[in-house]
Amino acid sequence: MEKGIKSLGLGLQGGGAHTAFSWGVLDRLLDEAADSNLRIDAISGTSGGAINAAVCTYGLIDGPDRAKRLLREYWNLVSAQSLWPPDPFGLLWPERSPQHWNVDWTPTAIGLGIVEQIFSPYYDFLFKNPLDAIIRKVIPDFEALRRGGNGAPRLFVCATDINSTARRIFEQREISVETLLAAACYPTLFQSIEIDRVFYWDGGYLGNPALNPLVDCSDDLLTVTINPIDRVGGPPNTSRQILNRINEISFNAAWVMEMRQILLINKLLEQKLLQGGGYKPKRFHIIRDDAFMEAIGAASKLNPSADFVHELFERGRRKADEWVRLNLPKVGVTSSFDVDAEVALRLKGGAEAHRRFTDEASKSSGFDMEGEPARERRVRS
Numbered sequence: 001m002e003k004g005i006k007s008l009g010l011g012l013q014g015g016g017a018h019t020a021f022s023w024g025v026l027d028r029l030l031d032e033a034a035d036s037n038l039r040i041d042a043i044s045g046t047s048g049g050a051i052n053a054a055v056c057t058y059g060l061i062d063g064p065d066r067a068k069r070l071l072r073e074y075w076n077l078v079s080a081q082s083l084w085p086p087d088p089f090g091l092l093w094p095e096r097s098p099q100h101w102n103v104d105w106t107p108t109a110i111g112l113g114i115v116e117q118i119f120s121p122y123y124d125f126l127f128k129n130p131l132d133a134i135i136r137k138v139i140p141d142f143e144a145l146r147r148g149g150n151g152a153p154r155l156f157v158c159a160t161d162i163n164s165t166a167r168r169i170f171e172q173r174e175i176s177v178e179t180l181l182a183a184a185c186y187p188t189l190f191q192s193i194e195i196d197r198v199f200y201w202d203g204g205y206l207g208n209p210a211l212n213p214l215v216d217c218s219d220d221l222l223t224v225t226i227n228p229i230d231r232v233g234g235p236p237n238t239s240r241q242i243l244n245r246i247n248e249i250s251f252n253a254a255w256v257m258e259m260r261q262i263l264l265i266n267k268l269l270e271q272k273l274l275q276g277g278g279y280k281p282k283r284f285h286i287i288r289d290d291a292f293m294e295a296i297g298a299a300s301k302l303n304p305s306a307d308f309v310h311e312l313f314e315r316g317r318r319k320a321d322e323w324v325r326l327n328l329p330k331v332g333v334t335s336s337f338d339v340d341a342e343v344a345l346r347l348k349g350g351a352e353a354h355r356r357f358t359d360e361a362s363k364s365s366g367f368d369m370e371g372e373p374a375r376e377r378r379v380r381s
Contacts, residue, residue, distance in 0.1 A: 004037070005039050006037060006039070006220075006328055007038075008039075008040065008331055009042045009043075009215075010043045010153070010222050011044045011045075011210075011223040011224070011255075012043065012044070012046070012053050012223075013046060013047075013049050013225050014046040014203070014251070015227055016302060017300065018226045019052055020075055020308075021224070021313070022049055023052060023072075024315060024316020025317070026052060026056050027068055027313070027317055029320055030064040030067055034063075039151075040060070041153055041217045043056060043057055043153050044211065044213050045156070046203040046204050046207055046208045047186070047208070048226075049209055050157040050158065050180055051135065055070050057152050058138075059071065075313070079304050079305060080306075081130050081304065099296075101300055101311065102295065102300065103297065103299045116188050121191045127190075127191060129181055129190055131180075142175065142177070145175055146173050154213075155175060156172070157175060157180060158204075159179065159201070160200060160203055160204075161198055167206035168203075170182075171213075178193055182195060182203075183202065186201075186202050205254070206254050208251045209223065215282060219282055219332070220282070220284075221262075221283070222287065223255070223286050223287075224316075225287075227247075227251050228248060228293045229290055229342075231248075231290070231294050243298075244297075248298075256343055259339055260343050263344060265279060265282075266281050266282060269281050283332075284335045284336075284337040285327060285331065286336075286342075289319050
């Protein structure tokens with residue numbers, strides 16, 4: 001690694017339109033790459049994160065500036081397809097408030113929720129996934145993407161093998177429009193994707209994102225999470241809230257377990273109980289905005305309207321800028337994410353973990369009228 005350049009492997013979670021947050025994160029990280037402060041060794045993506053990862057990797061073959069342009073082009077094309085009507089009730093909230101974007105109780109969201117329960121995507125024999133044409137337009141040369149090189153990161157995409165209950169990690173030489181559609185195939189919205197006589201759904205069920213491929217590429221792993229790991233308040237009590245939290249927990253579970261696995265290897269290395277095999281300690285980093293993602297609700301994952309997408313982009317850029325200022329110097333030196341506290345405790349099942357998370361949640365609850373978490377404003381003041 002060149003002196004002074006930080007190097008990391010990047011994991012991108014999925015989450016529908018909410019992955020525009022990852023676009024903002026990537027945009028800010030690419031600024032550091034353009035200034036020769038950062039190199040992305042590999043990207044592993046799932047669902048919307050997989051498409052962000054592929055577009056970014058394809059652009060980086062020609063450099064950070066092109067990657068930024070292609071990501072913007074992709075999201076502009078996605079938002080141009082939006083048919084989501086304006087929400088008059090959202091206008092009652094201040095523009096910077098996250099509740100301004102929460103559409104969970106709009107007639108559109110309720111109607112789509114009902115339709116989703118009774119309508120199968122297989123009923124429409126003429127259905128064409130709109131992402132297909134968009135991906136082909138933004139990535140016109142998949143052969144170049146599969147070749148990679150020229151300093152571009154290695155690319156990995158995760159999908160779920162429906163019949164085998166197994167995850168499939170497509171390596172760079174295997175990436176195509178079909179593998180990206182498979183990684184982003186939410187089963188109640190899209191027909192399964194067939195690749196070599198195997199049927200696939202969204203990769204988030206078994207890897208959101210898959211971290212194991214990154215372990216072989218980098219010693220620093222940065223995850224951009226979309227689904228809230230922690231939420232505040234009491235338990236969800238409406239059918240929509242309950243279903244959403246079930247999905248959030250299931251889509252985060254694979255990531256928690258995989259982080260725990262890597263942490264155990266770190267501890268074995270530290271105790272000199274694991275030698276040989278090329279194992280090296282890994283450092284962990286994370287960019288997230290749990291409170292904001294919880295406040296904007298789940299239904300907005302289906303809302304790629306331009307104003308919402310660009311709000312998520314700006315939010316992601318701000319969070320990434322904060323991470324760069326505070327934690328980029330730690331890359332290559334130490335973790336900026338306490339995996340013992342944030343991951344290992346979650347799997348121990350003891351009272352200590354639950355007290356800790358309850359205390360943290362109570363500190364982090366609430367937004368001010370500008371939509372900024374109160375705890376962040378207190379830290380800066």
